[in-house]
Structures are given as C-alpha cells and as structure tokens.
Amino acid sequence: MTKYNIDVTLTQTKKEKPNASELAFGKVFTDHMFIMDYTEGQGWHDPRIIPYQPLTLDPASMIFHYGQSVFEGLKAYVTKKEQVLLFRPDENFKRLNKSNDRLCIPHLDEELALEALKTLIQVDRDWIPNAEGTSLYIRPFIISTEPYLGVSPSDRYQFIIILSPVASYYKEGIAPVRIAVENEFVRSVAGGTGSAKTGGNYAASLKAQQLSGTKGYSQVLWLDGVERKYIEEVGSMNIFFKVDGEVITPSINGSILEGITRKSVIELLKHWGIPVSERKISIAEIKEAYAAGKLEEAFGTGTAAVISPVGELFWQNEGMSINGGKTGEVTKKLYDTLTGIQSGMVEDHFNWCIEVK
Amino acid sequence: MTKYNIDVTLTQTKKEKPNASELAFGKVFTDHMFIMDYTEGQGWHDPRIIPYQPLTLDPASMIFHYGQSVFEGLKAYVTKKEQVLLFRPDENFKRLNKSNDRLCIPHLDEELALEALKTLIQVDRDWIPNAEGTSLYIRPFIISTEPYLGVSPSDRYQFIIILSPVASYYKEGIAPVRIAVENEFVRSVAGGTGSAKTGGNYAASLKAQQLSGTKGYSQVLWLDGVERKYIEEVGSMNIFFKVDGEVITPSINGSILEGITRKSVIELLKHWGIPVSERKISIAEIKEAYAAGKLEEAFGTGTAAVISPVGELFWQNEGMSINGGKTGEVTKKLYDTLTGIQSGMVEDHFNWCIEVK
Numbered sequence: 047m048t049k050y051n052i053d054v055t056l057t058q059t060k061k062e063k064p065n066a067s068e069l070a071f072g073k074v075f076t077d078h079m080f081i082m083d084y085t086e087g088q089g090w091h092d093p094r095i096i097p098y099q100p101l102t103l104d105p106a107s108m109i110f111h112y113g114q115s116v117f118e119g120l121k122a123y124v125t126k127k128e129q130v131l132l133f134r135p136d137e138n139f140k141r142l143n144k145s146n147d148r149l150c151i152p153h154l155d156e157e158l159a160l161e162a163l164k165t166l167i168q169v170d171r172d173w174i175p176n177a178e179g180t181s182l183y184i185r186p187f188i189i190s191t192e193p194y195l196g197v198s199p200s201d202r203y204q205f206i207i208i209l210s211p212v213a214s215y216y217k218e219g220i221a222p223v224r225i226a227v228e229n230e231f232v233r234s235v236a237g238g239t240g241s242a243k244t245g246g247n248y249a250a251s252l253k254a255q256q257l258s259g260t261k262g263y264s265q266v267l268w269l270d271g272v273e274r275k276y277i278e279e280v281g282s283m284n285i286f287f288k289v290d291g292e293v294i295t296p297s298i299n300g301s302i303l304e305g306i307t308r309k310s311v312i313e314l315l316k317h318w319g320i321p322v323s324e325r326k327i328s329i330a331e332i333k334e335a336y337a338a339g340k341l342e343e344a345f346g347t348g349t350a351a352v353i354s355p356v357g358e359l360f361w362q363n364e365g366m367s368i369n370g371g372k373t374g375e376v377t378k379k380l381y382d383t384l385t386g387i388q389s390g391m392v393e394d395h396f397n398w399c400i401e402v403k
Numbered sequence: 404m405t406k407y408n409i410d411v412t413l414t415q416t417k418k419e420k421p422n423a424s425e426l427a428f429g430k431v432f433t434d435h436m437f438i439m440d441y442t443e444g445q446g447w448h449d450p451r452i453i454p455y456q457p458l459t460l461d462p463a464s465m466i467f468h469y470g471q472s473v474f475e476g477l478k479a480y481v482t483k484k485e486q487v488l489l490f491r492p493d494e495n496f497k498r499l500n501k502s503n504d505r506l507c508i509p510h511l512d513e514e515l516a517l518e519a520l521k522t523l524i525q526v527d528r529d530w531i532p533n534a535e536g537t538s539l540y541i542r543p544f545i546i547s548t549e550p551y552l553g554v555s556p557s558d559r560y561q562f563i564i565i566l567s568p569v570a571s572y573y574k575e576g577i578a579p580v581r582i583a584v585e586n587e588f589v590r591s592v593a594g595g596t597g598s599a600k601t602g603g604n605y606a607a608s609l610k611a612q613q614l615s616g617t618k619g620y621s622q623v624l625w626l627d628g629v630e631r632k633y634i635e636e637v638g639s640m641n642i643f644f645k646v647d648g649e650v651i652t653p654s655i656n657g658s659i660l661e662g663i664t665r666k667s668v669i670e671l672l673k674h675w676g677i678p679v680s681e682r683k684i685s686i687a688e689i690k691e692a693y694a695a696g697k698l699e700e701a702f703g704t705g706t707a708a709v710i711s712p713v714g715e716l717f718w719q720n721e722g723m724s725i726n727g728g729k730t731g732e733v734t735k736k737l738y739d740t741l742t743g744i745q746s747g748m749v750e751d752h753f754n755w756c757i758e759v760k
Binding site for chain 2: 071072073075079098099100101102103104105106109110111112113114115117119148149150183185187189193194195196197198199206208210230231232233234235236237238239244245246247248249250251252253255256271272281282
C-alpha cells in the first residue's frame, strides 16, 4: 500500500525473462500490470497492481466500436550504478491529460499516475534489461469500456500500464533510413485529433506506411492535409532538418504531436548554442536547400528510436541523399547525449530524469 | 452446421427479453454472437456462433492502442406476416471490405459474412421485437488482436456480430432536430479515413458533439477540413437539403461515408421523379437559399434513425428555421417509404430486402 492506496497482488507464477539478445520491440511483457477503473459519478477508483493478464470486456464495449482511447510511451533505464531512471515521466502524464481533453475522457490525477508507474516498476524491477541500449518500454493507456452502441463519450474507462523490456531500436547503432514524401494519404488536419495520442491517428497511418514499405521506404513524411505543401511528421515521429547551420522543425499547429523527445532536442540545441527554430516548413523549401547543397542533416525524434537519422528523402520522382546517406554530426551528438542522459551515462544538467527508489 | 461450417453452440441460460416499452438503442444484447478468427498464413477460420460473452484479450492487443478496426450497422425487421427481413445487407458487407482496404485489414468473404448473419438471426429469432418502429440492430465489427506495440497492421483479427433489439429512434414519430454548423473541429479530410467506417472517425467527433450539446444542439454539421466551406455530414449521418424543388446532397469526395440509406434515398427520389443531385454544397449557398426563402427541407440519413429531419440550422450567430421547424413533406415521405419497405409494410419494388428463412 502507498500514499494512494495502490493495492498490490503479486503473481504466483513468474514468467521466464528473455535474454538480452532475444529482445525485440513490444512483444514481451513483464509479470505485472497496473489497472484502475473510472465509473461516472464515482471517478477513478481501485488503483491496483495485478499479475499481467487478459482484459475481459463485453463485445459491445465502446473501445471496439468508436475508438475512444489515448495512450503514452516512455522508457525506464537501469544505470551502471543500478539506479532506475525515468525520462521526463511528468511530461507524459501531462500530455495524456491533454489527449484526454480532446477525446472527452476524464482527467487522471498525474501524481497518482506517476506513483502507480513507480510502484509497478519497483514490483517488476528485475525485468529492466541492463545491456547497452536496452530499456523497459512503458505503455500507459486508457480505453472506453461502456457496453453501449450509441455514439457518445463512455461512462466508464480503464487506465492501464503495461511494461515491455526492449532492445535498442537500432541493434547495430543508429542507421539512417529512407523516407518517402506521402502525397495521397493524410495523417491529420487542424481541427482533427493529430495533436492527441489516440489510436485513430495510428490506424490512419497504416496504409501509407504499408505502401511505402513495398517501395523500399521505411517511413513516410506526412504533409499537411490542407495545402499538401507543409511538412508535419515522419512516420510516428517528429522531424528536424539542419539547413545551412540552422536546425528547423515544424511548429506546433494543432495537427502534429507535441513530442517530448522533440521538446528535449530543442532544449539541448539551445543549450549548445546551435540555432534552432520552430516554423512552417514546406517540402519545396527542403528541396531547394538540397539543390543548393545546404540540406546538411535530417532526423526523426520519438520515444522508441529516440533519434532516427534520415539518409534519403524521396519526393517528386527524385531521391535527395542527405549527408551522403550517413548519420550527421548533430544528429549523432543528440542521440548520444539523449540516450546517455536517459541511461545515466551522461550528466543530467536538465534534471530530466527521475529516479525510482 | 451450414454450407460454411458455421459451428453453433447454444446458450444454457437464456436471458430475459426486455419489454418493447423498455427498449433503448444499443444497450441490450441477445443470447448469442457470431465470431471468427483471422491468423496470418491461415486466413479467416473457425466461424462459430456462441453464447453472448465477454472477449478475453491481451492488454497489448493492438485494438487498445492503434485503433485498427472497422464496423457496420444494419437492421432486421419482423413483418406482420412473421417474415424476417434484412435491408440491403450485401451493401454493408461490401462497404466493410472497402473499410478493410483503408485500414489494412484482410478482406472477408462477403457471402460467408451474410450466411453467418442469417444463421445468427435464426438462432436469436425470438429477440426481434415486433412492436411498430422496433427492430433488431445488427453490429458486425472487426478488431485487431495481435499483442504487439509496434505500429504496423496486426497479424490477427476477430470478426464479430452482435445483435441488439432497439426501439424506434424517435419514440413519438420523427421529430426535427436542431443542428449547429461546426467551425472549430473537423471530422475528416480527403486522404484521411472519413470514407471508412472505423472507430477513429467517431472518436474524433465526440468533442464537437459534446460542446454543441451544451448549447442545445443535438448534432453538428461538419464542414470540409480544407476550406471549411463545404458541407460534409451531420453528426454521423449523411445530409440532404431540398432547395427550390431540388434535393441536393454532398457528392462522395473521399472524406464522407458512402451511406446505404443515402444511396437508397437517391434511388427513391429518382424513382419518384423528384430532381436530386450529388454535388459540392457550401454552407454559404444554403444560407443564401434560406434568405431567399428557397430552403424547403433538410434531413440526415443513417441506419439508426433512417431519416432525421433538421428543424433548425445554426451558423454565424443565426438560426435558420427550416419548414417552420416541422418535418418536410418529402422528408416524411422518404421516412414512411423506407421504414415501410424495411418492415414489410410497403411493397419493395427495388428488391432491397432479403428474407431470412
């Protein structure tokens, strides 16, 4: 029991942990999970840690029909000194509540959510892998569970946290990926749900991703849904370019996700004195910079990969090779610094990490 | 067992059926459900009818995170001669496969789906209410069930059909509703998922619906997400206007749903010799028609309400009262004819109904 009366029921049958070399992304889950219910009139209640187990839901539950749901993603690392660190978890729960606003889901107590997460990690402490580049991926999510087919906000929900030990996104260090600009499909538009972390945005992205995959590209670069000119995101990451010495990224406009890695990158660049700006960026501008030899680097940012260098950008029947297809200097420095801070190898001047004791 | 080897397991404990006077929409479900699994490499398999029961799903199942899902809605009626009729069910399963395309979900055998539905209805035949205006609402849906947190199409799915006895949408006959034009939020945009019947579209609509509800409007009228000028849908229905003797409705543009009631209305109007056209319609054009005294009728079309008259349209701080807030003549005739055909009271010249024997 904790300050928030989080009830803990331990499993009787512990699962076997995977070897570090077998780790993939998001396929294996730990022994326990956190769960809490919301009932209209009663609020959030019964926070509890239980053995990892299936959810039992009426087939009429709204989550199966109308997609009312939100989620977050973050990571825990174990340091060489055996400390367990969380990277900016308060930002995740703040954003979860922003997503809740858009999806008409009742707010969570952010402090309770953090306490729940810390307690769960303590219970499953042995599951955090310690090989270089590995971490514990954390997935908090909320689903609508009222068994009702009317289109309206649900009157009950479940908030759940599950944990998955994961390998480094890039097994052999970071490697640049090939990206195609998407001209047919749109991820989101202002007035839609693009700035919220909700299932529908990801469901909408699958088709473009699948088609680009068949053409040899690993992700798509999304353009805005109105003019189809301005850059939004890459795959499910935010995107940055280094042009003529300045780092630029699309400004928050209502249809892109306010990434926490994005925010951290901007803060790091400012700290280093590297010019960085958030503004509208057209794909034509990037092409011009490329033609003029000024497109120096490009990278995506997100929790899963942290920093993902872009080696080639394909648009209008032409591939733009960026930095000779190799990881750029600033890109590499950002990756090393961020993963270093997250894993306790680089000093955390910003106080971004929270220790789980 | 049927041609498709649909296995049937009957319940041992039948539920009590609600009285016709207690029926609401989508809250009560019948004794049985249909379910079929998809596994990559194996295809759709194990079609079966089982007692209505909760689904048991790993908390990492994709449906809880990335919203990869589709659904349909249709109705069965029992006629005075005790025939059971389905209204254009082939159109629903055709559209389900179109939605599957957009959401990267494997196609269903439409004939098997129809056979499954008929078999399920036969099993739960006694649940179809027979009071005037009542019907059996049918909800086929597909959910992604792979327990994996990577953003990619699932490698397994479940196709499920559940049934719910429902009252007439308008307990005291059809009654016009007040609608507000939505200026802030957007339902979908070309290149998005608006033409597919998938959860994310409905999740995205909740916030606008909730806000308009607090202002006394029962639905919102969606404008296009690009220019914010052109009419798309109303709530989760298609929209029609009668202007100066002609019935008009927004043309299919990639962001609105291709409603089956919409299609049937167009076919009926043509049959009656009433001018009808599908084209781009701006909200300004409707306002002008109103000012000129030419906005004669307006109504939404959808499976749940069939035809829903619009009594008032609110835009730019002004309410436009349509036909004095009363149900228009063509609106009423469409409602009477469609519900008449669906329930076997009006002759079905179009062969829209399929009898379940």
